[in-house]
Amino acid sequence: MKSPYVFTPGPTSVRENVRLARAQQCTNPDLDLQFYDFYKGTCEKIGKIIKTSNPIYILSGEGILGLDSACASLTEEGDRVLVIDNGVFGAGFADFVKIYGGKPVTYKSDTTKDINIDDLRRFLEKDSDFKYATIVHCDTPSGLLNNIDKVCPLLKEFNILTVVDTVASMGGEDIRVDEWKIDIALGASQKVLSAQPGLTIVSISEEALRVMENRKKPIMGFYNNLTIWKNYYKEKWFPYTMPISDIVSLDVALDNILNEGTENVIKRHYKYGNAVRKAILEYGLELFIEKGQANTITAVKIPEFIGCDKLIKHMLEEYNVLIAGSFSYMSGKVIRIGHMGENADKDKLTYLLSILEKSLMDLGYNKKNKSLVEEFLKNL
DSSP states (O other), X not given: OOOOEEOSSSSOOOOHXXXXXXXXXXXXXXXXXXXXHHHHHHHHHHHHHHTOOSOEEEEESOTHHHHHHHHHHHOOTTOEEEEXXXXXXXXXXXXXXXXXXXXXXXXXXXXXXXOOHHHXXXXXXXXXXXXXXXXXXXXXXXXXXXXXXXXXXXXXXTTOEEEEEOTTTBTTBOOOTTTTTOSEEEEETTSTTOOOSOEEEEEEOHHHHHHHHTOSSOOSOSTTOGGGGTTHHHXXXXXXXXXXXXXXXXXXXXXXHHHHOHHHHHHHHHHHHHHHHHHHXXXXXXXXXXXXXOSSEEEEEOOTTTOHHHHHHHHHHHHOEEXXXXXXXXXXXXXXXXXXXXXXXXXXXXXXXXXXXXXXXXXXXXXXXXXXXXXXXXXX
C-alpha cells in the first residue's frame, strides 16, 4: 500500500522522531515504577501547552473517549446540561448527555460564526439552572473556532461547570485552561500534537472532580469513569495497562512543540492558516466560516459543477494527495484542508495548494491570472 500525502484535519502527518519513538523497546508500565514518573512528566508537558496546573491524564482510546468520559462522570439522572451548538460536534454532546440520563438543553447559534456573548448572556439570565455546559473549541467538520476565552468565564459567572472539546485545537490555538476557567479540557494525540491516533487527553479541575465524587449514584461504567485516575501516582497503580509505546511517542511529539516554543507554534498556525484563507479567497473560492475561523482547519466551498467528492477522488487517484470532505449539513458542500501540526508548513502547503489548483483546473475550474500558490506565498 502506497501511503498518500495526507492533509486531512486529523490524523495528521507524524514526524520521523515520533514514529521511531513508538518502535522503542518498552518496559512493563504496571510494574516498572519509573514509568509512573515518565507518564506524570508527559502529562505535565501537556499542562505547559494548555497552561494549567490542574491534573492531566492520558487515557487509552481515541479522542471521543474524552467526550464520553466527561459526560459519563458528570451526568446523573435528570441533570440539566447546556449544550452549546454551533457545529456538528457541538450538537453531538447532547447524545452523550442523554445516554447517561441527563436532559440536554441546546443553545443553538449560527454555524458559520463564533458565539455571540451578549446573546448567550441574555439566555443565561433567563435560564442558568445547569450542572455543566459543553462547547467545542474548534469544530472539526467546519473549522469554526469558538471564543472560549469569553464563553467559559461567562458560564462560571452563573456557577456552571465548563466542558470544552479542544481536540482539534490543542497545541495550535491559544488555550489557557486556568485563566479561562475551563473545568474539563479534552484533547487527542492525532490532531495538532501530530502523534499517532489512540490517546485521549483530559484535564480536570478540583471543582469538577468534587462534583464527580459527590454524586448520588455511582458513575455508570469503569473505563469512562474519570475519578479512577485520581491517586494513580500516589498508589502506583494504573486503572488499566497503559499503551506505553503510544505514550512514549506522544512524549516526543510534545517535546517537538515545547522545543519550538508553544507560542511560536501558535504563531506558526496563524501564519499558515491566514495565508491559506487569503489565497482561497483571492483565487475566487469561498470559505464556509464567516467569523471565528480556526487556524488549524479551513473548509472551502466547491462549485457544484465540480463537486467535492469528485475533487477529493481526483486528487487522491491522480496525485496521491488526501484531503477531506465533511458530513452532516456540510456533506458534499465543502472540502477541508488540515493545516495543523506537522502540516502547518510552508513547503507542504505549497505542494498541497499546487495539487489543489491543478485538480480544480483538470475538472474545469478556470481562474485566469490567479494562482493559489502565488497568493499563498504572497500572504506569508
